[in-house]
Structure formats: C-alpha cells, structure tokens
Amino acid sequence: MFSIGELSKRTKVKVPTIRYYEEMGLLSEPERTEGNQRRYDVAGLERLSFIKHARDLGFSIEAISELIELQGHPDRSCQAATDIAVAQLSEVKAKIKRLRALEKELVRLSKGCDGGGVSEDCYVLASLADHKFCGNEH
Amino acid sequence: MFSIGELSKRTKVKVPTIRYYEEMGLLSEPERTEGNQRRYDVAGLERLSFIKHARDLGFSIEAISELIELQGHPDRSCQAATDIAVAQLSEVKAKIKRLRALEKELVRLSKGCDGGGVSEDCYVLASLADHKFCGNEH
DNA sequence: TGTAGTGTCTCTAGTCACTAGAGGTTCAAG
DNA sequence: CTTGAACCTCTAGTGACTAGAGACACTACA
Numbered sequence: 001m002f003s004i005g006e007l008s009k010r011t012k013v014k015v016p017t018i019r020y021y022e023e024m025g026l027l028s029e030p031e032r033t034e035g036n037q038r039r040y041d042v043a044g045l046e047r048l049s050f051i052k053h054a055r056d057l058g059f060s061i062e063a064i065s066e067l068i069e070l071q072g073h074p075d076r077s078c079q080a081a082t083d084i085a086v087a088q089l090s091e092v093k094a095k096i097k098r099l100r101a102l103e104k105e106l107v108r109l110s111k112g113c114d115g116g117g118v119s120e121d122c123y124v125l126a127s128l129a130d131h132k133f134c135g136n137e138h
Numbered sequence: 139m140f141s142i143g144e145l146s147k148r149t150k151v152k153v154p155t156i157r158y159y160e161e162m163g164l165l166s167e168p169e170r171t172e173g174n175q176r177r178y179d180v181a182g183l184e185r186l187s188f189i190k191h192a193r194d195l196g197f198s199i200e201a202i203s204e205l206i207e208l209q210g211h212p213d214r215s216c217q218a219a220t221d222i223a224v225a226q227l228s229e230v231k232a233k234i235k236r237l238r239a240l241e242k243e244l245v246r247l248s249k250g251c252d253g254g255g256v257s258e259d260c261y262v263l264a265s266l267a268d269h270k271f272c273g274n275e276h
Numbered sequence: 277t278g279t280a281g282t283g284t285c286t287c288t289a290g291t292c293a294c295t296a297g298a299g300g301t302t303c304a305a306g
Numbered sequence: 307c308t309t310g311a312a313c314c315t316c317t318a319g320t321g322a323c324t325a326g327a328g329a330c331a332c333t334a335c336a
C-alpha cells in the first residue's frame with residue numbers, strides 16, 4: 001500500500017493533482033487509514049500511470065474519462081478509443097500548423113529589429129500596430 | 139466615434155472581450171455617452187487592433203501590457219520589445235517541438251488499432267496503460 | 277513513552293483569457 | 307413615440323490545475 005506522497009513520487013504526478021483527479025472521478029476513492037489518510041494499491045498506481053500518460057499526450061480529462069470507461073468494459077468494441085486517439089491526433093496536427101505560421105511571423109518580426117533603436121521606429125511595434133506589415137495571414 | 143459593437147465588428151474582438159481588456163488595463167477607459175455607453179475614437183480602434191494582432195500571435199496579456207507601455211514612450215529603447223518577440227518565438231518553437239513528438243506517438247497509437255477489435259485487446263488502451271509500448275520519450 | 281518533524285487532511289481561493297447569463301437601461305430607426 | 311437591438315454591470319463558470327491556511331496523523335529516534 002502506498003501513501004499519496006509515494007504514489008506522487010512514483011508517477012511524477014503532484015499530490016494535489018492526484019486529489020484533483022479523484023474529485024473529477026478519474027481515480028476511484030482509495031482505502032483510508034484509521035486516521036483518514038489515503039492508501040493506494042497497485043491497481044491505483046496503474047490507473048494513475050495511465051492517466052498521467054494520457055495527459056502527457058494532451059488528452060483532456062473528459063477524453064480520459066471515456067478511455068477509462070472503456071477499459072472497464074473489456075468486451076466492448078474499441079472503436080471509441082481509436083476515435084478519441086484519432087481526434088487527438090488531428091487536433092495536434094492543427095495546432096502544429098497554426099504554430100508554424102506564428103513561428104514564421106515571429107521570425108520576421110524579431111529579425112526586423114535588432115533592438116538597437118528607439119521605440120518610435122521599432123519594427124516589432126510597427127508590425128503589431130499595422131497588419132499590412134505582415135508577411136502572411138494569421 | 140464607434141460604439142463597442144462597431145469596434146467589435148471592425149476588429150473581430152468580441153464585445154465582452156473588449157470590456158475585459160479595459161478591465162485589465164490594456165485599453166484606456168473610453169468616453170461615455172450621457173446614457174453611460176462607451177464611445178471609441180480612432181486611437182481606441184488602433185489600440186485594440188494592436189492587441190488583437192498580438193494576441194493572435196500568442197503574446198500574453200502581460201507581454202502586451204509591456205509592449206503598450208513601450209509604445210507610450212517613443213523615445214525609449216526598443217530592446218525590450220525585441221526581447222519580448224524573441225521570447226515569444228522561442229516559446230512557439232518549443233511548443234512545436236513538443237507537439238511533433240506527440241504527433242509521432244499518436245500516429246503510432248492510432249495506426250496500431252483499427253477499432254475493429256474489442257477493448258480488452260486494444261492497442262490504444264494498452265499503450266496508454268504501459269509506457270513500454272511507446273516509441274519515444276514524451 | 278514522548279516528541280519533533282514531516283506528511284497528510286479539507287477547504288477556499290487564485291491562475292489565464294475569456295465566455296455565459298441575468299436583469300436592467302439606452303439608443304436609433306421607423 | 308414605440309419597438310427591438312444593443313448596451314450596461316455583476317456574478318459565476320471554463321480547464322486543469324496550483325497555493326495557502328489551519329488542523330490532524332504518522333514515523334523515527336531518544
């Protein structure tokens with residue numbers, strides 16, 4: 001049996017975050033000591049590792065809830081799990097695309113001014129003030 | 139003079155967001171009609187366009203505050219503005235890098251299972267449960 | 277057995293950048 | 307002068323935590 005602190009060390013999930021996951025229903029309520037402290041078993045550890053891993057991949061709490069639901073019904077079709085992963089993938093792709101456009105614009109912005117001048121003539125500030133300086137749409 | 143709704147249409151910033159920016163000190167308080175409604179001039183429009191543009195590029199409200207401060211002092215060095223832009227650029231680059239790693243992992247994840255099977259054998263769920271299935275660090 | 281120090285408990289409030297809604301007032305067109 | 311859209315303020319909610327207060331529990335050592 002692990003205390004919440006030990007669980008935290010093993011999974012690298014912070015203690016308040018573990019309690020938060022419990023409150024959100026991602027983790028089932030663990031046993032307690034006589035003094036009301038949480039004690040986790042291996043199943044709890046594995047569950048939290050699953051959550052942590054999914055969060056690291058950017059899945060939302062809600063998506064993780066659904067994945068956990070599925071885990072709990074091993075006989076059900078896993079189409080839903082695949083759908084969630086695919087949706088997550090396309091979100092990530094969209095974010096990357098958007099960030100690339102921003103990157104391009106910011107490179108232009110920061111190359112346009114070496115910081116040696118004075119605010120009045122600053123290319124960064126001028127570019128932000130007026131869209132027509134921009135190289136692309138964003 | 140523009141009403142807040144007109145300003146909203148011209149800048150594509152939603153009305154409550156404009157009020158929020160005012161509250162945050164990004165926009166100075168505009169004149170009011172006798173009936174207490176906001177009326178903006180061209181300077182207000184330009185200021186909001188600046189903010190919108192910077193937000194679209196991912197600058198934080200705090201960073202934008204600093205940029206506006208600088209704008210207000212045209213004689214000051216623009217080193218700070220360039221610094222902010224460069225910092226923003228490196229953040230964006232870091233995000234892209236991280237998202238690429240996630241993308242790779244998610245591609246692997248969603249290719250591993252066509253959704254045709256049953257939750258118990260699902261590669262997506264198995265991968266999330268156990269890090270050792272992963273192709274890389276994340 | 278006593279005690280010191282660390283870990284844990286619950287609860288509230290704060291983060292960021294908005295968004296939604298209630299309930300009331302003002303404006304502009306016809 | 308009436309109607310209906312736009313506007314006002316205020317509070318509360320979003321997601322996924324994080325921080326802090328004040329109290330209680332556990333463990334190691336004397």
